[in-house]
Amino acid sequence: MKNKGIAFKLAVYIVGITVVIVGLIIWRNDTISRTLLLKNVEDNASNLTRANVNKIQGVLKSVSKITKNEAHVFEGFQITTDQLKRYIRMIVQNNEEIFGCCAAFEPYGYFEDSMYFAPYYYKTGDSIAYLNLNNDDYLYIYQDWYQIPAVMKQAVWSEPYFDEGGGNILMSTYSVPFYKNKNGKRVFNGVVTADISLEWLQKTVSDIKIFESGYAFLITQNGTVVTHPVESYVMNETIFSIAEDTDNPKLREVGRAMIRGEESFTKFRSVVTGENSYMFYYPLEEIGWSMALVFPGDELFEDLATLNRRLLMIGIGGALVLLILIVVISKRITSPLTRLASVTEKIGKGNFDTNLKVEASSREIAQLTSSIDVMLRELKNYIRNLKETTAAKEKIESELKIAHDIQQGIIPKIFPPFPERDDVDLYATLDPARDVGGDLYDFFFLDDYELCFAVGDVSGKGVPASLFMAISRTLLRAKATKGIPVNEIVKSMNLELCKGNENSMFVTFFIGLIDLKTGAIRYCNAGHNFPFILRKDCTLEALDKTHGTPLGVFEDIDYGMDEVLLDPKDSLVLYTDGVTEAMNTREELYDDIRLKELLLGYCNKCPMDITMAIVNSVKKFTGEAEQSDDITVLSLTYFMDKSIKSEGAKTMKKLIIKNNIKELDNLNVFLEKMQADWKLPQKFIMNINLVLEEMISNIIFYGYDDKEQHQIEICFQREENGLHICIMDEAREFNPMEAPDPADLEKPAEERVVGGLGIHLMKNIMDRIEYKRENERNILNLYKKI
Amino acid sequence: MHLKQIIIAMLLLGLQGTGAAAQELQKVRFMPHWLPQAQFAGYYIAEEKGIYEKYGLDVEVLMGGPNFPAIPVLTQDKTDLVSMFLSGAIKARARGIELVDVGQLSQRSALMFVAKKESGITRPEDFQNKKIGIWRSDFRELPLAFLKKYGIQAEIVPITSTVNLFLRGGVDIMCVMWYNEYHQILNFGLNPDEINSFQFYDYGLNYPEDGIFCLESFYEENPEACRKFTAATIEGWRYAFEHPEEALDVTLRHMEEAKVPANRAHQRWMLNRMRDVFILEDRIFNGRLHQEDYLNTARVLLESGTIDQTPDFDSFNKTPGKNEK
16 A cells, blocks of 8 residues: 555545445445334234224124123023024024024023023025034033133133034134023023134135235134144144244244234244244234234345345446546546656756656646756756865865875884884884874984884864974974983974964873983973883883973973883883773773773783784774774883893894885895994995895795785894894795706796796805704895805 | 085075965954044054064054044954053953953053142142043043042033133143143143143052053954064054154154144154153063052042952953063
């Protein structure tokens, strides 16, 4: 639904809701119609039943009236037997509805010498027949029509029965008791009866029709079925036996209500069709019977069902028309939208010259089109501006890059810086926060045994800071000369920096001068972080003395100084606040405590390890957080210079280089210095240089199977009449003595055996060459006389 | 055994079987004591399912009814066997008609008194001075004996056939048959919980009813046929109780043929009650007449003056099974 079109959504919602509404209307219409229809049917059924019941009761009442009159006559008047018989005959003759009539007397109630007397006249064909019912087999006094009124002393209608004497017709008898005076007492003397044929009644009831298959039926006060469309029920079954046989308890309840003389309109399961039906029943009070009208429900609601089907068809048709209309209209609305969408997509891809002519089908679309038009124009302007800005920014960035290179070039970066010295080792790093930083470090020898080192942090960052830093560093180099106390160096630097410092920039500065003969450091701290001394016994000391404000703040200020002594293997660690104030994403500071803990784990480690450990620890701590300040660390470890104690020691020098071809520059510098120190001939050193460059580049280029970093150690021993050189490396085994001497020097360089020229040179220049393999290392000893 | 011998044996067996089947079926006439209804379903089904033939009898079931009273039909040799109530048979024998009981199917009385609950009659003592409807039948001594047992003085209203007088309130109490009129009352709209009933059997007055009887002369000549007839009839009843709907179909057909109004629900009730009075938990359904039942019934007849002496049990009782002395 989320990604469907407007047309689809409109169609689903509107048509869906319409269908629900139409459904509700049909349902409500159905329930109301049903109720009305049922009420209507109930009224009809009630009227029909009452009318028929009244008709039947009219007949029954007239019969009962006649019979009652007859009883009065017999009771009130003394009449002869002839008169009695004639009177009975007359009643049968004069009353169409009366089939037979009888005056039945109690035993010896009429003739004193005759037990039974019951003169009976009845219709047979067109004539009237006479019968005295004083039959010994029949014994009328025990028949229901006689016995019940006799015992109960009241007029009763008998249950219907088949007359055995006459034409085997179904009849019911109305019996009225009559009395005589005997010794002043009113005693029961017999009953007067009138028989009625039930044929007319059966016909009346079975003629009642309602709908197609509706019917009426009649039951007696015993529940006996008198008329029913099912022929076999008549006089064989009662409503209760049918209920029992069809296992229909509801029918039994209905039957009981009927014989109680109740009237009702009720729903029930038809015993004929087995379908849901409706029934109205109404009592015939005169005789105690009940008449019922039954009609099947589906027939009753047939018209309603047809109506509902038609409504449903109209509903479905309407929904379809609605669906088509919605689709058409919404297509018309959305087609400019679709075009707008494709145009904006083109704009999005950068095609700003797209034609935005969209035929607006509505005010809203026109609005949208003009808005997009405005947006397009603004976008064009914006992008033009952006291009200009970007170009300007790129220019600045490239200049910044150059500035960064220059700044980094200022700082000494060759480590180890003094490979020939075994009295001091030093390592430093500067990691600027932006392209160019405001931190600085520097170190240089003032003479053979006095090393100057400094760390500073310029206020602010970026290009201004880096320029200020460059000035500071240049001033340091200019002012720090042999013999000037450290505080004076700082003072003169401060003086210079204050001049023309219109931007009020300043630099915190720590400078130290170490005497490598004694390990004594004189230092001056101009507002910089306190450095730490990491003693070889793994204790930590902070140089917590400050000797003045940072440089560039106050012009005429004197700086103090202090002195501290380093024992051999003690280290000094300098750093800027980029370390201690580094912040992680939770805005916690790295601070002194972490730094101290870290340092304590690094006593007796080399300066490079200490420095890198600090930098890595800070990086790990800050994690994803942006680096906010330059990070600068300088570590220095002091070793006792052996050459001071033994002159022999002075005749040995050592250089360690990495397997990088650029390291050969270090070798050159080293050899120049060695020539000066040991006063060796220029030509001699040139030859040595030539051989070593060849041999070491061979090792670097061809000696290693991997790309890892490896060390190559080169030792020089000054001997009385010459020089002993030893090269030790971890490269694959290679004995230059066994390498074939390339006699083909005339060949072009490209075709010669790899490294062959170097080996040839070595063999020619050197006086003695020895090779051995020890502890996975190649050891090559070279001797050259001066 | 050799093949030849086997064939001969088989042939002999086959001949024997053919000989038995070819035997003549003995013709026997039987008349039930009323119009066709489920009270006689066992006879109809035994005839229908060929059970009598299986027993070697060719039984003709005659039409009974009010026009064919059992004793005259029997003495006029219009039938060989009849069904009737034990009390009627004892009465006849006491009056010199030499009837014998060859199969006592009913083992308990189906007679009962009913009263409408609204009358407040809940125990026999409440019958005092009430109007009680009792049939004008030849077994009216039995309900009268019930009343006598409880010392009831009441107005007895003789009834011919219907229960209408009771339904209309003309009598307070009526004596009815459990398998017949009681159900008619239910089928005229009275619910069982609206009726208080008093089964004779429950009040220690057990008078077995339906039994199979014949003249002693017939029995002497055809004891085996009588025995077979009783056995076959009992098998018929058992079949009817096991297949009630089939038995009802057969019964209703007989009723239709006799043009008697038929009502399946009523006939089903009747069949079920016949099973209740034929098959008692503590008795085998084999048609035996128990001496104590005989003596009880005879005593009632004697005491009411209907008979003047009790006929000898052993010469009356020709039913299967043995009576302990």
